Amino acid sequence: MVKIIAFELDDTLWRGQLDEKRFGKGRNASPVSLPFNALQNPAIETIFSSPQNQIELFPDTPLIINDILRKGIQIAIVSRNPNKALCTRALFYYKARDAKDQVQPITSLITYNEVKNESKMYPFERIKNWSGVPYEEMLLFDSSSSSVQEKLDGQPPLGKLLGGGRFASVYDSAEDSEAVIKVMKYWERGLRKRFLEIYQVIKEGKPFKPGNDNDDQYLTMLAFELRNLNMIKELKAPKPENFTGWFMSTKIFGTALWKTPLYKQHPFSVPFQRLIKKAFHLIVDEIEETVRKYGVEHRDGHLANALFTMNGDQPAKAHLLDWGIAVRMQWDGKRYIRGDDVLVWAESESGAKRYWITWMVKTEYEANVRRNAITEEDSKKFLKDLTWWFQR
Structure with a gap:
């Protein structure tokens, strides 16, 4: 059941663009930028500053507003127009009938007035929090949408595709240069209820076995990733409780190790081994820092899940990616203590430096076997003694 209907303004409620940079300016313009003195032509509901620059309320707009209100549905304005005062003034001069058929300024008939030049994700999240109405019970009318009437999931505009995996694709945010957006491949609306049940268990730190x-x-996996990103302060939107198949997180900058010249040498070469040994210890540093600062242990810290700040041809600092396989962990001053989280794909002993290094070395050399860079037999012989790898 629809409980809130939202409207864009320009070319949706009215015809034309209410542009603060042009309205009331230019040759033959009337001084109507702020405040409007009155409707220039009340008979046809038009406000203009010149014949070439005007807005005109669509004839059916007052009828639609009246019909919505008579059905007990709330009205929201969700517009990316950058001048809220200008838009509100125009809406004040435009009239419609309320649920009791009394003529009122449209401003008096609006429950939520969200006019701001930002992704529609943000005003709808605010409206949801204020009203308690889920996205599934909201509608948006926007002439710029691919569908004039669409259900809201709040997903912001996507930028460049950065990569994809089995479960998701990752994009640059089209509106935030310091954010990425992860879109899940198999998300369906019907999964939301079960997701919230699982997330609540994991959020509380209780064990959940799927x-x-x-x-x-x-x-x-989704619940862990959202909870963990939230814990390490990298989740930008939405709140995990409002998840609908995508999320925005802090963009991690750096260089992938395999893009560096030394990595391209043979896996058994000394420069190669020194390079990845240093990278592994930097990853461990980052894992330990995150445990001590946020209480989360990254359990999947291989080279594909890390970017590096480089100093010449050597890595200087690691930055971790992909927090779906990570668990609660605390440092008591002497040892690491894992919480009650149960991971889907990564059951193993409690984390510590030797464990993390061992796992990363094995993962790297197994990858080289799959790439036919070394033989499986040589890899097994090599992995029998990892003493050198533990030394900083």
Whole structure:
């Protein structure tokens, strides 16, 4: 059941663009920027500053507003026009009938007036928090949308595709140069209720075992990633409780190790091994810092999940990516203590430096076997003694 209907303004409620940089300016313009003195032509509901620069309320707009109000539905204005005062003034001069058929300024008939040049994700999240109405019960009318009437999931505009995996694709944010947007491939609206149940358990730090149910495994991974990003202060939107198949997080900058010249040498060469040994220890530094600062242990810290700040041809600092496989962990001053989280794909001993290094070395050399860079037999011989790798 629809409880809130939102409207864009320009070319949706009225014809034309209410542009603060042009309205009331130019040759033959009337001084109507702020405040409007009156409707220039009340008979046809037109406000103009010159014959070439005007807005005109669509004839059906007052009828639509009256019909919405008579049905007990709230009205919101969600517009990316940058001048809220200018838009509000125009809406004050335009009239419609309320639910009791009394003529009122449209401003008096609006419950939520969200006019700001920002992604529509943000005003709808505010409206949801204020009203308690879920996105599924909101509609947006916007002439710039691919569909004039669409259900809101709040997803902001996507930029360049950065990469994709089994479960998701990652994009630059089209509006925030310091953010990325991850869109889940298999998300369906019907999964939301179960996701919230799982997320609540994981948020509280209680163990949750998804078993062999594919949907539960998928949702558990999502719940961990959102909770963990929220804990380390990298989740930008939405709140985990409002998740609808995408999320925006802080963009991590750096260089992938395999793009550096030394990495391209043979896996058994000394420069190669020194390079990745240093990278592994930098990853461990980052894991430890995150545990001590936020209480979260990254459990999937291989080279594909890290970018590096470089100093010449050497890595100087690691930056971790992909927090779906990470668990609660605390440092008591002597040892690391893991919480009750149960991961879907990564059951193992409690984390410590030797464990983290061992896991990363094995992961790297298994990858080289798959790439046919070394033989499986040589890899097994090499991995028998990892003493050198533990030394900083």
